[in-house]
Amino acid sequence: MSISIENMTKSFGGTPVLRGIDLTVESGELVALLGPSGSGKTTLLKIIAGLEWPDAGALDVHGTDWLRLAAQDRRIGFVFQHYALFPHMSVRDNIAFGLSVRPRATRPPKAQIAAKVDELLQFLQITHLGERYPVQLSGGQRQRVALGRALAIEPSILLLDEPFGALDAAVRRDLRAWLRDVHDQTGSTTIFVTHDQEEAFELADRVVVMGDGRIEQIGNADQIHDHPASPFVARFMGATVELPVTLNAGRAEAPGLDASRLPRRALPDGPATLFLRPADITPQADPNGRWQVARCDSNGAILRIDLRDGDSTIPVDLPRRAPQAAALTRGARVTLRPEAGAIFPAPRGAPAPITPVEHRKEKAI
Incomplete structure (x- = not known):
C-alpha cells in the first residue's frame, strides 16, 4: 500500500508541530x-x-x-514502545484480540482465529509462550507479542513507534535483524519512528530525517552521513565541531586549517561554516600550529584529544596507534587537517561558534 502525504501541518495549543510535510512511501x-524528541x-x-x-x-493511501x-x-497495525499488552490475557489471547473484537459480520470463526494465532506464534518464534501472560515474559518477548497482535489483522500498513526503545542494547540489535526479516517476508508497507541512527540506517530502505516539524533530508546512510542537506542534519549526524572559514574558489580557508583533503564546493566566495566530526579530524604536529593539545585520554583503542586555541576547545578522536599519535603530547602545537566535512554558507552576522567539548571520562595518558 503506497502512502502520499502532501503539505501536512499540525499545531498543539498554537505551537507548530508539523510544518508542511511532503512524503511518499512506496x-x-x-x-x-x-x-x-519534538521533531514531529x-x-x-x-x-x-x-x-x-x-x-x-x-x-492518500493507495488512491483512498x-x-x-x-x-x-484504516486496518493499521500499530506497535508501541511499551508494548501495551493486556496483562490479564495470555499471549495467545493478546495476539487474537484484534480479530476477536471485530463486528460479528466480519469476525472470523473461532477455529480460523486460533489457526491464525498458531501461524503467528510459529512465525514469531514464540510457540512455547502461547499460554503465558505478559508479566511472565522478557521485554523482547513482549515486543514480539505486540508485533504479532499487530500482524494478526493483516494490516494494510504497519506502524511502529520507538518499538525497541525500552529494551537493552543487545536485545535491540537482535530484534532489529529479526524485524527486517519479518518485513521482508510479509511484504508490508512499514513506517517506524526512532531517534537511534544506527537502528534507522540498519533497518530502513530510506531514512527521513525530521527536525522542528520539517523534513530535513531523505536518503540512505551513506547519503545522509556524507552529504548532510542542512546544518541541522550535520549536527544530528555527529558533526559537533563548527569552524568559521572563508570560501575562496570553492576551498575552505582558515588559520591553522589544512583543508586540502576536502573537495571543492560549488558555493559562493565568502564566510561559511565547516562542520566536522571529531573522528574526521587529523591533528598534524606543527611548532607554529594554531592549536595546542590541552588533554589526551585513551580508552584503549581511541585517543580523545582536546585542542585549544584561547577560549575555544574542540574534540578530536584519533586511533591510538595512528602515526600522528606519538607526537600529540600535552602542550604540543598542531594544525588541523579535516578528512571529511560539510560546508554551509554562514548566516549573516557573527561567525559560527566552535562547539564546546564534552567532559572526558577516560583515564588520561
Whole structure:
C-alpha cells in the first residue's frame, strides 16, 4: 500500500508541530522517521494511524483519502514502545484480540482465529509462550507479542513507534535483524519512528530525517552521513565541531586549517561554516600550529584529544596507534587537517561558534 502525504501541518495549543510535510512511501517499503524528541515524527505517525488529525494537508493511501476514514477503518497495525499488552490475557489471547473484537459480520470463526494465532506464534518464534501472560515474559518477548497482535489483522500498513526503545542494547540489535526479516517476508508497507541512527540506517530502505516539524533530508546512510542537506542534519549526524572559514574558489580557508583533503564546493566566495566530526579530524604536529593539545585520554583503542586555541576547545578522536599519535603530547602545537566535512554558507552576522567539548571520562595518558 503506497502512502502520499502532501503539505501536512499540525499545531498543539498554537505551537507548530508539523510544518508542511511532503512524503511518499512506496508499497512494500520500510521507512524510518528519524529525529530528536519534538521533531514531529510521532505526531506524523499518529495522523497516519488516525489517532490524530492534521490542521491541513492530504493523506492518500493507495488512491483512498484516509482523512475521510476513522482509525478503525484504516486496518493499521500499530506497535508501541511499551508494548501495551493486556496483562490479564495470555499471549495467545493478546495476539487474537484484534480479530476477536471485530463486528460479528466480519469476525472470523473461532477455529480460523486460533489457526491464525498458531501461524503467528510459529512465525514469531514464540510457540512455547502461547499460554503465558505478559508479566511472565522478557521485554523482547513482549515486543514480539505486540508485533504479532499487530500482524494478526493483516494490516494494510504497519506502524511502529520507538518499538525497541525500552529494551537493552543487545536485545535491540537482535530484534532489529529479526524485524527486517519479518518485513521482508510479509511484504508490508512499514513506517517506524526512532531517534537511534544506527537502528534507522540498519533497518530502513530510506531514512527521513525530521527536525522542528520539517523534513530535513531523505536518503540512505551513506547519503545522509556524507552529504548532510542542512546544518541541522550535520549536527544530528555527529558533526559537533563548527569552524568559521572563508570560501575562496570553492576551498575552505582558515588559520591553522589544512583543508586540502576536502573537495571543492560549488558555493559562493565568502564566510561559511565547516562542520566536522571529531573522528574526521587529523591533528598534524606543527611548532607554529594554531592549536595546542590541552588533554589526551585513551580508552584503549581511541585517543580523545582536546585542542585549544584561547577560549575555544574542540574534540578530536584519533586511533591510538595512528602515526600522528606519538607526537600529540600535552602542550604540543598542531594544525588541523579535516578528512571529511560539510560546508554551509554562514548566516549573516557573527561567525559560527566552535562547539564546546564534552567532559572526558577516560583515564588520561
